[in-house]
Amino acid sequence: MATIKDVSKLAGVSVATVSRYLNKNGYVSKEAAETIAEVIEKLNYRPNNIARSLAGMKSATIGLMVPDILNPFFPELARSIEDAANGYGYTVMLCNTDNDSVKERKYIDTLLQKQVDGIIISSYTIKPEHLTGLQKQSIPVVLMDNVFSSDSVVSLTVENRRGGELAVQHLLAQGCSKIAHICGPLTITSSRERTAGFEDASRGTDWFTPSLIGYSDFTVKGGYSAMKELLALHPDLDGVFASNDLMAAGAMKALQETGRSIPSDVKVVGFDGIGLEMMNPELSTIAQPISELGKTAMDSLVGLIREESDIVTDQVFPVTLIKKQSTRKN
Amino acid sequence: MATIKDVSKLAGVSVATVSRYLNKNGYVSKEAAETIAEVIEKLNYRPNNIARSLAGMKSATIGLMVPDILNPFFPELARSIEDAANGYGYTVMLCNTDNDSVKERKYIDTLLQKQVDGIIISSYTIKPEHLTGLQKQSIPVVLMDNVFSSDSVVSLTVENRRGGELAVQHLLAQGCSKIAHICGPLTITSSRERTAGFEDASRGTDWFTPSLIGYSDFTVKGGYSAMKELLALHPDLDGVFASNDLMAAGAMKALQETGRSIPSDVKVVGFDGIGLEMMNPELSTIAQPISELGKTAMDSLVGLIREESDIVTDQVFPVTLIKKQSTRKN
DNA sequence: CTGAAAGCGCTAACAA
DNA sequence: TTGTTAGCGCTTTCAG
Numbered sequence: 001m002a003t004i005k006d007v008s009k010l011a012g013v014s015v016a017t018v019s020r021y022l023n024k025n026g027y028v029s030k031e032a033a034e035t036i037a038e039v040i041e042k043l044n045y046r047p048n049n050i051a052r053s054l055a056g057m058k059s060a061t062i063g064l065m066v067p068d069i070l071n072p073f074f075p076e077l078a079r080s081i082e083d084a085a086n087g088y089g090y091t092v093m094l095c096n097t098d099n100d101s102v103k104e105r106k107y108i109d110t111l112l113q114k115q116v117d118g119i120i121i122s123s124y125t126i127k128p129e130h131l132t133g134l135q136k137q138s139i140p141v142v143l144m145d146n147v148f149s150s151d152s153v154v155s156l157t158v159e160n161r162r163g164g165e166l167a168v169q170h171l172l173a174q175g176c177s178k179i180a181h182i183c184g185p186l187t188i189t190s191s192r193e194r195t196a197g198f199e200d201a202s203r204g205t206d207w208f209t210p211s212l213i214g215y216s217d218f219t220v221k222g223g224y225s226a227m228k229e230l231l232a233l234h235p236d237l238d239g240v241f242a243s244n245d246l247m248a249a250g251a252m253k254a255l256q257e258t259g260r261s262i263p264s265d266v267k268v269v270g271f272d273g274i275g276l277e278m279m280n281p282e283l284s285t286i287a288q289p290i291s292e293l294g295k296t297a298m299d300s301l302v303g304l305i306r307e308e309s310d311i312v313t314d315q316v317f318p319v320t321l322i323k324k325q326s327t328r329k330n
Numbered sequence: 331m332a333t334i335k336d337v338s339k340l341a342g343v344s345v346a347t348v349s350r351y352l353n354k355n356g357y358v359s360k361e362a363a364e365t366i367a368e369v370i371e372k373l374n375y376r377p378n379n380i381a382r383s384l385a386g387m388k389s390a391t392i393g394l395m396v397p398d399i400l401n402p403f404f405p406e407l408a409r410s411i412e413d414a415a416n417g418y419g420y421t422v423m424l425c426n427t428d429n430d431s432v433k434e435r436k437y438i439d440t441l442l443q444k445q446v447d448g449i450i451i452s453s454y455t456i457k458p459e460h461l462t463g464l465q466k467q468s469i470p471v472v473l474m475d476n477v478f479s480s481d482s483v484v485s486l487t488v489e490n491r492r493g494g495e496l497a498v499q500h501l502l503a504q505g506c507s508k509i510a511h512i513c514g515p516l517t518i519t520s521s522r523e524r525t526a527g528f529e530d531a532s533r534g535t536d537w538f539t540p541s542l543i544g545y546s547d548f549t550v551k552g553g554y555s556a557m558k559e560l561l562a563l564h565p566d567l568d569g570v571f572a573s574n575d576l577m578a579a580g581a582m583k584a585l586q587e588t589g590r591s592i593p594s595d596v597k598v599v600g601f602d603g604i605g606l607e608m609m610n611p612e613l614s615t616i617a618q619p620i621s622e623l624g625k626t627a628m629d630s631l632v633g634l635i636r637e638e639s640d641i642v643t644d645q646v647f648p649v650t651l652i653k654k655q656s657t658r659k660n
Numbered sequence: 661c662t663g664a665a666a667g668c669g670c671t672a673a674c675a676a
Numbered sequence: 677t678t679g680t681t682a683g684c685g686c687t688t689t690c691a692g
Contacts, residue, residue: 001467003669014679019671026672027677049443050383051669054684059380061423061444070409075399082399082426091440093391094424096412110421113379114391137331220607249608256610277550278579279608280586333685344663349687356688357661381685384668 002043011039022047053115062301063111063119065095065104071218072246072274073290074122077144080294081120088302090117099125108133118301120144124188140304142297145190147314154300155314156293160190163286163319164197167241167269170284174267174327176239178207182226182251184218184243191218194243194271212237216247223250231258238266245270245285252283252326267327273320281325289317332373341369352377383445392631393441393449395425395434401548402576402604403620404452407474410624411450418632420447429455438463448631450474454518470634472627475520477644484630485644486623490520493616493649494527497571497599500614504597504657506569508537512556512581514548514573521548524573524601542567546577553580561588568596575600575615582613582656597657603650611655619647 004022008015013032020026021036028036039045053059064081066074082092093116095107104126111119112133118140128148134141140152147155171179181198184191195213202208211233214226223242227250230237240255242248248270252262260266262281270276273287296315303311334352338345343362350356351366358366369375383389394411396404412422423446425437434456441449442463448470458478464471470482477485501509511528514521525543532538541563544556553572557580560567570585572578578600582592590596592611600606603617626645633641 004671005669015670016672016679016681017677020678023671029677032678046439046443048384048445048669050380050389050445051684052671053380054378054384054686055669055671056684057671064424068409069399069405069412072402072405075402075405078424079398079400079426082424091423091425091444093421094394094408094412095421096409109376113376114421115378115380246608253608253610276608278576278583278606280583280610334687335685345686346663346665346688347661350662353687359661362661378685381668382687384670384684385686385688386668387687 001048002045004045004047006043007036007039007045010043011035058117058305059115060089061091061093061114061116062298063093063095063107063114063116065097065107065111065119065121065123067099067123068096069094072276073244073272076274076290077122077294080291081298084295084298088298090298090302097123099123101125101127101130105130112137112139117305118142120297120301121146124185124190140301142301142304144293144297150313152304153313154297154304154311156297156300156317157190157315158288158293158317159319160193161197161200163271164194164199164241164243165201166197166319166321167271167286168198168201170321170323170327171239171241171267171269172201174239174263174329176267178212178234178237179239179241180212180214180227180230180234180237182214182216182223182230182240182242182247184216184247186215188218191243198241216242218244218246220246220250220253223247224254225250227251227254228258231255240266240268242268242270245272245274245276245283248283248285248326249276249279252279252281262326263328264330269327271319273322281328284324284327285322286319287322288319293317331378332375334375334377336373337366337369337375340373341365388447388635389445390419391421391423391444391446392628393423393425393437393444393446395427395437395441395449395451395453397429397453398426399424402606403574403602406604406620407452407624407627410621411628414625414628418628420628420632427453429453431455431457431460435460442467442469447635448472450627450631451476454515454520470631472631472634474623474627480643482634483643484627484634484641486627486630486647487520487645488618488623488647489649490523491527491530493601494524494529494571494573495531496527496649496651497601497616498528498531500651500653500657501569501571501597501599502531504569504593504659506597508542508564508567509569509571510542510544510557510560510564510567512544512546512553512560512570512572512577514546514577516545518548521573528571546572548574548576550576550580550583553577554584555580557581557584558588561585570596570598572598572600575602575604575606575613578613578615578656579606579609582609582611592656593658594660599657601649603652611658614654614657615652616649617652618649623647 122144216222216226546552546556600615
């Protein structure tokens with residue numbers, strides 16, 4: 001592997017000149033530039049990023065911590081982040097934390113040792129004190145789905161509560177008169193908010209009763225069993241709002257299995273807007289702007305890295321109702 | 331951030347001793363070890379990985395190139411690879427190539443500059459000559475779904491052809507008497523093999539005719555339209571084998587939309603074994619051992635990195651038929 | 661068992 | 677506009 005030294009020798013200039021040429025900073029004469037370019041070509045020289053990083057420049061690498069890339073929400077997020085990162089010249093290190101704070105801490109440590117320039121963390125479980133190591137080294141952090149107030153930390157969230165409300169309003173508008181809710185883990189803030197939104201919109205109606213809320217875990221299986229239990233209690237329900245799309249899918253299975261057809265007997269709305277196009281009927285959902293979230297996360301991170309001053313530290317993104325077959329009016 | 335020098339000073343030993351302690355190689359007296367440990371604790375010292383890498387050790391980072399993490403097959407692969415990598419102490423850099431060879435080359439370059447210790451490439455489009463850069467620097471490569479014979483390159487594939495055969499045999503066993511096939515992109519080797527398997531099992535039967543094969547692109551939408559076209563030609567078909575699960579899902583939608591019920595009217599088999607548990611009815615499929623593939627990929631890569639001699643360079647993994655509702659006997 | 665010292669490849673003053 | 681040189685933090689001979 002050719003080094004900068006090899007290039008400088010062959011080009012008859014000093015390494016400093018080559019370095020300046022490479023980084024397009026400082027002066028380099030036209031002739032020098034040309035010969036350097038030629039030599040680089042000839043030697044097929046590629047700067048060693050590790051050496052660059054050590055010498056004080058940035059590693060041009062960021063860390064991305066997600067609970068589990070298997071959960072369909074995260075590939076979409078990861079993809080948009082990776083695309084944006086790539087645009088900025090960054091490479092992404094992927095970490096699956098399983099919402100396990102031990103793993104989270106370990107990964108933060110690893111990423112720190114690898115001198116990443118910044119970290120994007122999507123985590124339900126992370127707490128401000130876990131970030132102190134990062135703060136101390138003033139590593140920029142973008143947090144998704146979680147809000148800590150602090151500078152050098154940007155928080156990105158969505159209108160979860162409003163989304164819950166929207167879901168119920170939509171079901172009502174489509175003619176539902178008894179709406180059940182499958183809520184996600186209560187340990188997760190955004191999950192609680194979605195449920196609060198459901199309650200905002202249904203409390204005070206004549207059909208609402210607390211037993212219309214089933215408790216589940218954001219998985220298809222979980223949604224399925226929760227739906228079964230809700231049906232046992234309320235066989236006459238005609239609308240379901242599940243706090244994420246996976247549970248909604250599970251709920252649909254349970255409904256269909258018990259002979260109900262969707263949307264004529266029961267209408268279903270999910271949350272997230274992961275593209276479940278394989279479903280039949282297709283699922284109406286309260287969509288998060290996932291790609292936009294990812295892109296903004298990366299933009300903000302770069303802003304933090306570059307120490308720009310005009311960074312919005314807390315952004316709340318709107319959600320949108322996507323109407324599909326699962327809530328079509330009879 | 332504390333450095334090895336800080337530690338050595340405070341511990342009253344040389345950096346060499348600290349380094350030996352850190353790497354558990356060479357001799358370090360018990361007392362020295364103890365004080366060093368204490369100082370490290372006190373200073374909360376963490377070795378700088380970048381410096382380590384520069385000094386000649388490995389970067390403890392690998393690259394993972396996939397076409398698109400959005401395709402549900404790859405999160406599963408990525409997850410198992412990341413888990414295995416983590417177990418070995420490696421971090422994973424994720425790259426989405428979109429099967430675009432320009433992007434592929436760019437990423438290989440980037441990964442090379444970042445001094446990754448090895449690369450796992452899942453690509454339909456990559457060609458041996460794209461790997462010469464890697465070969466020259468003798469960077470270990472594990473290739474998935476693609477076979478090049480070469481040392482320092484391990485190739486992992488599955489029994490695609492046999493899988494296609496299995497699918498048809500299963501459909502026949504379940505009572506189908508006219509089976510259509512939705513094949514994937516012909517540019518993809520494994521896709522062609524699956525179709526070959528279909529042909530192996532159906533050629534010579536009394537119902538087979540070439541127009542029972544629809545051409546598509548591995549997407550849900552593609553499967554949907556291909557199915558519609560096949561139905562126009564053969565409204566009486568009663569079995570479908572799609573070369574991947576996404577197309578199978580699309581096919582199911584088309585079938586249901588045209589008033590056919592699954593499995594009573596038409597039975598459907600997919601390929602891949604991505605966990606589409608949200609589907610109803612659930613999809614029978616020829617499953618690849620995705621997690622095992624990922625784990626083996628990482629194991630092999632580490633073997634190559636460590637220059638172990640007992641590395642199998644070409645492995646073909648078995649596929650298994652997973653029977654679900656979509657092919658239940660009437 | 662330990663330490664001094666020479667790099668790894670590159671950047672960034674600083675001097676010319 | 678260019679070159680010299682001192683690091684960046686760590687590993688690794690090679691002497692002791």
